Amino acid sequence: MTDTHAGADPDADGVEPLAPRQLGAYFALMEAVSLLQHGVEQQLRAEGDLSYVQFQLLARLTDAGGPLTMTQLADGVVYSRSGLTYQAGLLEKAGLISRGTFPEDERAILVTITDKGAALVRRLLPGHVEVVRRLLFDALADDDLHHLGDIMSRVRDHMRAQPPRSAAPRKRRQAR
Template sequence: MTESRPDPEARPGGDEPLNPAELKTLIALIESVTVLQYRLEQQLREIAGVSFVQFQLLVRLRDAGGTQTMTQMADGVVYSRSGITYQAGLLEKAGLITRGPDPDDDRVRAVALTDAGRALLDEVLPPHVGLARRLLFDSLTGDDLPRLAEIMARVRDHMQAQPSRSATTVRRRRDDAGA
């Protein structure tokens, strides 16, 4: 019989209910992010026929000077490695990126933004930025923006410092096999 191990993501007191302020904050955050992402994705699909993840990959490539490895792309987007590979395949099929061996390391796949990918970004970015501004930034005052940026960066960094669910599962299997 395998002995039950505590969840490493759980913290003491983690089962306590949220207080009213925590619950209100959590719900507002989830609803805001959900609406923002849904509306941005809807616009991207209508204007350019790309998903939000595909758009993120194209922007990351542009910001990196046009080329990145598949590993760099997967590390920079919150998405599974197999999902990134699939999305890159769709972007390649659409002629927006190319994939091939990295000139510096044959073991690594490099991804490059094509001229068509750059043109698509040039077309999509102005309305995309306009929608993001209307949905998010227009509701903030001048003092809100730096405070919100600092808070969300701190929350993001805290979340990213936690072991991923997949790392926890692999660690548990390895521990169970050694037991």
Template structure:
């Protein structure tokens, strides 16, 4: 495939895509060391705890967590099990839907996220936010929100079936 210059490779319109992938990978790489050091957490484990801490009741269904984090169910189950073994959260059946599993943040989980979050935000500021002025930050947020809403308008991953291989 040739781009508009006649060279091989993706067309120039893919530049934002590659920039987003690289920036995302660099941010994730930048915060992982801090999360391990200050909380012995993987990036996904931190996301799970942070997501639960955003909810007033500190609970979410496994399906809601998987959809929001865009993570496989089996991978998410493993990460939740690891956090549960550490006493940072609990799992149980939903009172509203017996097919659903509810994950709840424990007091220890809340304490850990509160301890880890200040250092995490300091690293995010250093590697991402310090490169932006107020206008840039607002524009980046606006653009990413527009893309996120477009993507989220599609059926959630939990509502789609995997295509059979063959």
């Protein structure tokens, strides 16, 4: 069921504004995500000197159980190619990942978590879980958790049905 303005007037661009409940849900979601990400980022910086994105990359590599391409990582963490290349460079310099060419396609770069990187994820995980539990899950009853998981899975799947960011053509720089 959608919450729409019956007969709401479009703005100057012809776009119908969000209904009050839609706007409220959007702002609550964005604030909750920002607060959760801030809490997680603080824990990761304090305990492991990692950014949230760096931890996401290491966690994805750990979860994958093997190497991933840079494109798979970019799509998985929803991060720009250039930003990912920069972050991967920092992680490689710290000895947490290694990068190499893909035998079947030399254009693709394979990323592998090192033993040092896997050990860091294992060390950070208890604190990470504590922060997530305290900030997110402690506020929810079991039924709430079921509904939240269902809702967010549907929203994520809807968003993921769009072509991945890696499939978008790169923007060309204009000549000056």
